[in-house]
Amino acid sequence: MDLDLKCKTPILSYSDDEFKQILEIRGKTLEQLPEDVNIIKEWLKMQPHLPMHPTDRQIVCFLIMNKFSIERTKEKIDANYTIKGLMPELFSKSPLHPDVQKTISLVSCGFMPKLNKKLNRVYVCRLESTDVVLLDGYNYFCSFLEMKTICDFSDSDEYIFDFSYFPMKMVTKFNPMDFKRVLTLVEKVYSNRIAGLHYVNIPSYAEAMINLIISFLKPKIRERVRIHKSLETLGEFFEKDQIPKEFGGTGISLSEICDNMNVLSKEYDEYIKESNNARVDESLRPTKLINDDFLGYHGNFKKLQVD
Structure with missing residues (x-):
């Protein structure tokens, strides 16, 4: 698997060496990334409730932010789509609105x-x-x-x-x-x-x-x-x-x-508009959400408490 992880824009720049250092802090190498990405992609195939799938690059981003914990990465990718329906007031307008x-x-x-x-x-x-x-x-x-x-x-x-x-x-x-x-x-x-x-x-x-x-x-x-x-x-x-x-x-x-x-x-x-409007189909979710301190009880989303 060829992963394109090089800097995409000088507006948010980083060097190849800096990216390698970020991986090293988490005990990973470039050569190890495809295996972890594939695990997430195989899991995504079994999540019919998700309205969109992240790109390989986004998967790597979530892996890095979650210190390469596969389970936490799965949870956060799921949450990234689920949250659009839980807090629509924060995703109602794109940057060019x-x-x-x-x-x-x-x-x-x-x-x-x-x-x-x-x-x-x-x-x-x-x-x-x-x-x-x-x-x-x-x-x-x-x-x-x-x-x-x-x-x-x-x-x-x-x-x-x-x-x-x-x-x-x-x-x-x-x-x-x-x-x-x-x-x-x-x-x-x-x-x-x-x-x-x-x-x-x-x-x-x-x-x-x-x-x-x-x-x-x-x-x-x-x-x-x-x-x-x-x-x-x-x-x-x-x-x-x-x-x-x-x-x-x-x-x-x-x-x-x-x-x-x-x-x-x-x-x-345009991507933000698509992402903001994407909604999880809870009727297709294969397993109930974990009862954590963020998403609350499965089936009780509208009563989400943040206090």
Whole structure:
């Protein structure tokens, strides 16, 4: 089996050597990948309830994020399709939807194009206007979680949120349950490992909101939260080229990051639409879902609890 795992776009770049290092961290080699991919593909043939099948490349992405646990990879691939029906509010609009485009024009956000020295992908975000609709912004972010399965490989993700512009009005817009649903997707569906959460320039009136967000995190993730009083201290955690120019680094500018994300949006919008609209046929599911802390009891999806 020939697996095409080379970098697909400079917008989310990684070298062949970096990819090999990511595998080595998990005790795998390139030569061992086809066997694991085949196991998943054979399992997929016996899952008539799934509306779509991931590509070989996406299977490798899920294997990496789940440390090559075959069973966990199966669960997360299943969850990736099942969740579209459980949380449709987060998958109702593709990146090019007019509502989403309006909101993202008011936020500077996206991924840095190169992996950092820890082989992590860095995400940055800064609000530019209070006219944003947060749910549309969450739809946009969820689209990028999906796109990363198509065209990116990293060891973990790190996030930088700059609150330089964050009027009190935004605190009243924040719905903690919506945020917790997004966090559930990151951790329990896409299995994106969070290596760091950096909050910068938090105004005093937003501190309670940030503390609430932190309380949602697992204890090991809470230990990776860093509060910065200014942008200057980001240099203690990131290489200069991993920090946007506006944040005091030598990396690409926020406008360039936004342009890059728009390029990806246009390239994958049709795929995201198809994926968002895909629904699992529960009547065809061969075995009941495991009663875990995410999907809840089989047959009781609509009562999913996230508190």
